[in-house]
Amino acid sequence: MAEKTESKAPGAEIDAEGARDLYRRMRLIRTFEDTVQQQFQKGNVHGTTHLYSGQEASGVGVCSMLREGDKVAGTYRGHGHSIALGVDPQKLMDEMFGRATGACGGRAGSMNVVDLEQGLIGCFGIVGGSIGAATGAALAAKLRGTGNVAVAFFGDGTSNQAYFHESLNWAQVERLPVVFVCENNLYMEFTPIENVTAGAIGSRPMAMGIHTRQVDGNDVFAVREAAGEAIEHARSGAGPAFLETMTYRFVGHSRSDPGKYRKPGELDEWKKRDPLILGRKALEERYGIEPERLDEIDADVAKELQEIVERGLAAPFPDPADGGKEFKA
Amino acid sequence: MAEKTESKAPGAEIDAEGARDLYRRMRLIRTFEDTVQQQFQKGNVHGTTHLYSGQEASGVGVCSMLREGDKVAGTYRGHGHSIALGVDPQKLMDEMFGRATGACGGRAGSMNVVDLEQGLIGCFGIVGGSIGAATGAALAAKLRGTGNVAVAFFGDGTSNQAYFHESLNWAQVERLPVVFVCENNLYMEFTPIENVTAGAIGSRPMAMGIHTRQVDGNDVFAVREAAGEAIEHARSGAGPAFLETMTYRFVGHSRSDPGKYRKPGELDEWKKRDPLILGRKALEERYGIEPERLDEIDADVAKELQEIVERGLAAPFPDPADGGKEFKA
């Protein structure tokens, strides 16, 4: 978790070096997802995938404020959460490819990645699972007195589900150090969130007295600042915090998506607020970083992904004798 | 459901006759519960029971505002809900006694009574079950266009559970004609509700935009009025309503209850606000009914219960050959 050391600073202020890292990580996620998509079409990635494209600022902003020992629970849309936290993209891609060198040796696949070394307790294919798991991790942090927090990522649609309600209540009752990050991308799969959700999502944690904030989820600096505050609140022992990051998914919900549900022009509007565009702008304007330097990052990441794919496709598949062996533990 | 005809009036105003009926029904529940308790100790009632003593005004007030065709889902603490709705106390007692003449032929027992003729779709031994079931009944009412409503009774502790959250949201999204009646008796079993609940219960439905009200659950007239409004709201097509009836349980949670959790003096304070005492007072003051007339009701009910017990204990047990037969449907 080397990349997270800069966030040990109490605030969210960041130097040019750190800002560039944020941008690089967002670009890494975007290029990773584009690559997964291509490789899926080529038949090298199996089953299904849910891409994070468009939502990068949310995961990167939040994870950049975490400390060693903090825990993260991501979702089936979890490549972004994983990379934001520092999971090796090679291991992640190898997992998509179903290789023995994958983060979970090819057993997990896109939706269920675990990387305990990075604090990623899991990506949760079952909607809501991340919320319950992070609440439990926060219980452990509290009872063990580690001073750590746990973060649950989940989507807007997940706010209508059992885990959400029960876990938020319990976390607040026990004043657990957990941050609930609701990535509101306006849709639950193909359904506009307002069609299936009564009231504003944020009013639910507020009704429980949970510290709640909404933030522009496409602005990585805004997310950082809000996440920093939320994490600080949780870490201080004041109980859980709830952060709603308003964002938008640029690609289909999963590999098969009719896409007919988007309102006319909506995608284009949001693309103007692409977290990478906003990120570039901020880096240029606030840190005086020249566009060429950012292009270099982009090229660099593109090259990295190319190499990742090459290595990944050359990696061995797991041995069926391992995967099928008696479940001993 | 003869007793409910008076409530066809749009409002909650009631004449002396009707008021006397309300009182009688509350007394019937109280005496029924006292009798169940005695019979439990004698070994004639089996398993476990959860008595409604102290909460009578809530069930009686709400059910007195219902119409033919409306549906009710009660809880394991459901004798009160059942009698309030018009279930024959003989059938109910026979069910407790495990007799073939019971409401469910002795198959259900105290916690799971069903009486479809009275609109009682069930008493739900699983906490929260009543909420989900009533929501479904409201869906049926809406899609079938019956103009009916469904009522879910449940306790304060149930507001922390999955069914509560998911069903409230869905009901509001679909604008279902359902009234959620949360009987807040301050405890979830032996635990003070505030120890396990974040924020005020009523703020949860409010966060979903559900029409919400809190009412003195020991004043049957107040409950009637508030329930009338809630039911009207639901019936009009405006969506669900939420009614929190503030009340108190005078007896143990169930047959085995340490009872140590009550705050000192709390029970005595609440006993001063016994729904039967408040009821008598209102009948005397508002309707000029003489105390003697009310004593007659009490005596009458006592006699009724005595006869119920006699008949119940003389009733046949179900034939094992019936109960154990192959489940065909």
Place this chain on the structure above:
Amino acid sequence: MSDATETLEYRVAIREAIAAEMERDETVVFFGEDVAVAGGVFAVTPGLYERFGERVIDTPISELAMSAGAFGAAVTGLRPIFEIMFADFLLLAMDSLVNQAAKYWYVSNEQGSCPLVVRAAMGAGGNFGAMHSQSPIPWLQGVPGLKVVAPATAGDAKALLRAAIRDDNPVAFLEHKRLYSVKDPVGAGDPEVLPLGKAAVVREGTDVTLVSISKGVRDCLRAADELAERGVGAEVVDVRSLRPLDTETILASVAKTNRMVVVEEGPLIGGWGANLLGIIAAEGLHDLDDAWTIACPETPIPYSPTLEDPFMPDEGKIVHAVASRLGVAAEIATGA
């Protein structure tokens, strides 16, 4: 059996069954996540919303409320069908299914029935990983009052689903993901409904009885073809429904073949395969010369194709197991 003139896709069979019953009975309603406007993530239900309007409903992600809502609606006059997208998510809906719906008819002393159908897509083989590939049968089969049906062909899917919708008590209707795109011959003379709880001998043979359900039946049929080439006459029984369970058909088959192999996509321990074998053994022990179950390893379902493929029982494994246990020539082709 059918004077087949056309072919029907499995997913279309399901859609047609729902449509036909909604047409026939206006109390039939259908809801689930993204089933209405979008037509379902497996493209099973497009067009129903356009045709039946408010009787086809997109729900929130609330599996428990759906299940309970179906229960409440079913006991008050509707016949709800609801979809749990992946059968793995049934675990979130089980309390209402098991504690309410399955028990209603009995506990209410037969005052009220509970006519609901829960549809779910089950099964592995698509590299969806451990939480999107399970067969829920082991969780559901031991629940008196809940019927469990899983069709192997498009024709059966249609007729069994129509029967399930008409049934007066809850039915779990399980559709194998690997079958959605198969096409089967159907004919105008096919029955509108098939009885729930009736197994079918789908191929006759004298040497061994292969018993399975859903996709497994198709694997057995292919295995039987290959075994025939090796001189083994395999009878194949499609149990179709695991509750009610038609033991008679299986006992009759076993009385003839004296050997029984159950093929289950799921674990051996706690699975329906060994359970069935135990039920048959208790009644037909002396008819049996040999009997066993071909099931999955006792682990969660792996993602990688090189792990998932060998995890699944398939034609090759069936042929190999039967041939070797029966002492037939050992050089068995797998896969083919």
Place this chain on the structure above:
Amino acid sequence: MSDATETLEYRVAIREAIAAEMERDETVVFFGEDVAVAGGVFAVTPGLYERFGERVIDTPISELAMSAGAFGAAVTGLRPIFEIMFADFLLLAMDSLVNQAAKYWYVSNEQGSCPLVVRAAMGAGGNFGAMHSQSPIPWLQGVPGLKVVAPATAGDAKALLRAAIRDDNPVAFLEHKRLYSVKDPVGAGDPEVLPLGKAAVVREGTDVTLVSISKGVRDCLRAADELAERGVGAEVVDVRSLRPLDTETILASVAKTNRMVVVEEGPLIGGWGANLLGIIAAEGLHDLDDAWTIACPETPIPYSPTLEDPFMPDEGKIVHAVASRLGVAAEIATGA
């Protein structure tokens, strides 16, 4: 086996096991509804809160959050024990147990284990009705990665629970409500832990093997006494754990007795009894002269004593079934 000098109550055995493990390992925590201040509705855990403070927690009525919380805590350094008051409520907690906890070790490629124990009170016979009397074994047994343990005696309860808490992956620990008040002899020489997945021959015999778990074992032992009077030597095997499943001990017993009767408090269809019989038959078919399952009727569990009593398998039914199937004198006392 034990040089018994005292007796131990089953509920106290459980309490002592929790206390001993909490003492031994400070990462062990315990939570559930009304388990702390009130000491549990079955009076199993009084005193633990006073002794271990914040490590013993009263929770809201949130079975799913509890289960998920235990999972999250277990994969980050704690060893949570949580109580689901009535096993019937496990249905609300199953998603996390089955989809997360049971799969973690395998799916994470053995990066992380998930040491949690879920305790629950199961079983009928107390007139609690259909939703407070079930055995959850059929729902749980077909889940690779989730151990299922159900002790028959106080001594076993203590040693198996201690083993379950020390186990590195999830264990469902099922306590029969009818056993909480039984007292069994224990001795200072008893083992601190018993291995999970090891059956025990608790009575030797040569004519028939009676196999059961939990309360059923005690019914079998009493039945064996009575059968002995009728000249039938019944061996009794306590399977103790239904996953892992110790088939070896049962196969060895059956090889000796040639007859096997499984006694299950639960349905036949989808139950563990016939499943076990099927597994044994597949391996030991030719050792078996007779084999069957004594289970409950295929209905929900009725409330009335006159319905519930005959619903349950008991000593009388076992004696009657064995004696009549073995052709022993027919005038069998029931109940006794």
